[in-house]
Amino acid sequence: MILRSLAFLLFLLTASAGLHAAEPLVRVEILTQPPIAAGQQVQVQVDVLAPNFFLSPPKFPLFDLPNAIVTLPDTGAQNLVETIEGQSYAGIRRTYIVTPQTGGDFTLPPAKITFIYAAVPGQPGSEGSVTLPPQKFRVAGAPPGTPATAQRITVTQKLDRDPENLKGGDTLVRTVTVEALGMQAMMIPVPEFTAPEGVRLYPHDPVLSDKMDQGQGSIGGTRVDRVTYEFEKAGSYRLPAIEISWYDPATQKNEVAEAPEVTVSVAATAGFTPAIKPPEITEEAPKRPDYLRLLPWAAGLAALAFLAWLVPALWRGLRQWRQACRQRYEQSEAYSFRQFSSACRSGEGAPVYAALQSWADRAKTAPLREWLSRGGDSAALAQYERLEARLFAATAATGSYDASELLAGIAQARNKWLARRTERLRPAALPPLNP
Incomplete structure (x- = not known):
């Protein structure tokens, strides 16, 4: 009896260890091969892997690196699916661009990447994070006067x-x-x-x-x-x-x-040729001074010169105004939602998801899952969850999302959100002057 109890206890400990063994992973690879010169782009590829599938995309931060410019190009993330030691992992790959300004040794800082993933399928998501390892690369100093x-x-x-x-x-x-x-x-x-x-x-x-x-x-x-x-x-x-x-x-x-x-x-x-010849001056007519006869010509030339200056100036001002209006529109929430609507017509998951996240950031409705839950938009929330499962699940999703239903649900939620925002911005009625 004691042996059976010990064996059962050992089995529970082993099973518990197996449940907690799968943890998120991070891989970093310097894609640019040496020798590396100062001012040259260095591509740093980062893979974030989570057991089962992601419930939110990883937040890749921009980190500081002394004597270097670090950017994260918006060229889209690459989805990965791998099996590591019998455990299914979903992964997201992004590539940083590091441009060193001087020669020397560079070490990546311990930047932290956070996300939410399904540690146990069917249960609420778990908060996960990984830290960049201290990957190093060497840069040769540029000769003086190098462009x-x-x-x-x-x-x-x-x-x-x-x-x-x-x-x-x-x-x-x-x-x-x-x-x-x-x-x-x-x-x-x-x-x-x-x-x-x-x-x-x-x-x-x-x-x-x-x-x-x-x-x-x-x-x-x-x-x-x-x-x-x-x-x-x-x-x-x-x-x-x-x-x-x-x-x-x-x-x-x-x-x-x-x-x-x-x-x-x-x-x-x-030169300018008048269409009608000026009348001839008779002997009886008083003779005007020469400078008075030149005044109409001088006035005409001045008017032409003014128009030659004014028309290009007005045209440039109009063009700059139209360009500024266009830039303001492209940075607006309405333009971002229009991009999301266009992506939904194609039905492809990755562009739809990227455009939806861009609109949520612009409208400040992220995270979408919480925003849709607060608004009671269950149909849109269900389509959004199917889209996430399709993109980030380590295994094939059991259901499929409908881009048109997702667009209709998000549009309905947006209309309610715009109505609430308009109501908040509406000025209150003035109190009566003589109570």
């Missing part, structure tokens, strides 16, 4: 019209595009635009964009600069070439990418 580091930089340009067929007062728009492989857009050197004497230069705001190059396995950046040249008088002009200096770590050489100079020919504007 920005990239795998490749190209510079191209476009003109909105023929530069050999302009007249005095005309404008020419020059668009210069810098594409850099292995460099984020914000790190691309700013092109320098200059104009010769007699030419006015009007720069526009640059457009920056990043993308992941799957073939090269690195982040590439694009910078588009647009400037307008205004030619005040006739003549021949040379717009200087645009040069971008960069350092190629593969060849360890300084390189220069450029857009060639532009030769511009501006013809004189034809």
